[in-house]
Amino acid sequence: MTRARSYGQVQGTSASIVRRFTVVLSPAAQGSNVIVRIDAKRYARGGFSIDGADVRGPCEEMSDIPGQFQEEVDALGSKIQSALASAR
Numbered sequence: 001m002t003r004a005r006s007y008g009q010v011q012g013t014s015a016s017i018v019r020r021f022t023v024v025l026s027p028a029a030q031g032s033n034v035i036v037r038i039d040a041k042r043y044a045r046g047g048f049s050i051d052g053a054d055v056r057g058p059c060e061e062m063s064d065i066p067g068q069f070q071e072e073v074d075a076l077g078s079k080i081q082s083a084l085a086s087a088r
Contacts, residue, residue: 007042011058015042018055019069021076025084032084036077038069 007015017040024035041059048057 008060010042010044010060011047013044013047015060016045016048017041017062018043018048018050018059020053020055021073023076023080025080032081034077034081034084036073036080038065038073040065040069 007017009015020039022037022039024037026033026035040062041055042062043055043057043059048055048059050056
């Protein structure tokens with residue numbers, strides 16, 4: 001069973017969170033440096049559309065990233081780092 005979570009409201013409607021991960025790889029003495037960033041915005045639930053890399057609709061920036069999202073960013077960075085190390 002999953003618990004419903006409240007992410008606040010956008011324009012008086014319950015909000016959904018849309019996340020975008022950006023990964024930057026740069027050469028290092030031993031392998032590559034990996035930087036992973038998350039951009040998260042609250043969108044009115046049912047009031048946005050995704051078209052390729054663009055998300056359209058009224059939104060609010062999130063400055064308070066939930067801990068579980070930070071864990072996902074850290075895990076993604078670790079997976080990428082491991083994959084790069086094993087590809088050498």
